[in-house]
Amino acid sequence: MNELLLHLIDTLSLPLEERAARRALRGFCEDAGFDYFAYVHLRGQESFAVSNYPREWQELYVKRNYLRIDPVVTRAKHGPPIFTWSAKEAKRAGRRDIMRFFAEAALFDIRAGLSISVPVGFKDRMVFTLANGELEVPVGRRIDPVTAAVAVTFVHSRLGRIAQDVSLAADIRLSPREAECLRWFADGMSMPDIAQTVGIGYRSVRSYLDEATRKLGAANSRQAATTAIRLGLI
Known part of the structure; x- marks a missing residue:
């Protein structure tokens, strides 16, 4: 994974257009054994996300305000900088709302993943997630936290502009x-x-x-x- 992250950093350091950046992230996902990526910049009411999740899931996520209960987001705010997650693991918590969240995510083949959380200032967070339909994500070689944080920063440099454009367009x-x-x-x-x-x-x-x-x-x-x-x- 560390080699893949270094390659991603090299790729995203180039002056890429939006489509090229998304292609690079899709390729990174596939090489790492995942189907989806999601980048979330947690900034309170101004939080935004960019991903290649199925559009139906993205719309349902917004409609049900799942950012409020998403256990991945919650753990990204308060947990370790790099962690794996799964629907199987979440069921142990016994919370009905979280079980419903994962049940609906599973309809779109989203069951487990790996997330990297990088603090920005006192409260904000940059969170990059990889996900797929497997029941669990195997823990392989240890991911270097510095390399992971740099990679997420480069993801932000490419996808942050997209989200800013969406936000700006909504205000005009x-x-x-x-x-x-x-x-x-x-x-x-x-x-x-x-x-x-x-x-x-x-x-x-x-x-x-x-x-x-x-x-x-x-x-x-x-x-x-x-x-x-x-x-x-x-």
Whole structure:
């Protein structure tokens, strides 16, 4: 595992785009004998997660507010920096809510895993988890905690930006006309041509682009268009 973590560090140290970073993490999972990865930055109400878990499980997790009772998250906050977990182990606790949590996770072939927890400041945590459908995760060669922590830091450097973009996009509301004008502008159309295509005046186009640029915190309309595309707003 240590060799795999070192390779992951080397890979994520490159200037990768989001898709390439996700591919690297999927490859790391497979090489380590797991099916899924999940990165969670625990920051109170601003906590976020990025993973390749089945979308149905991600939606159910959010709907049932499982972050509140997830035993993996709880142990990451208060337990050792590196630990294994399983549904079989959790059943010994006898808590009905946790048993339900693992029963529903098992429907998506998530039964056991390995987690690495790295403190950030006084309260925050970066948690990287590998999971699969096995009943238990065999404990192999000892994982070096320093190597593991560095790897999680590099995971954060690649996936943290994705989650920040999602959070930022949720806070920005472009009007339909602002989005339309910005989309045409992003396609290379001039403002007079946008006005003619949309059927409004040139000044109105300028006003919509200026307002969209302000909302996106951009320096100009070109930067606003680039940011809007990255955030999936147009």
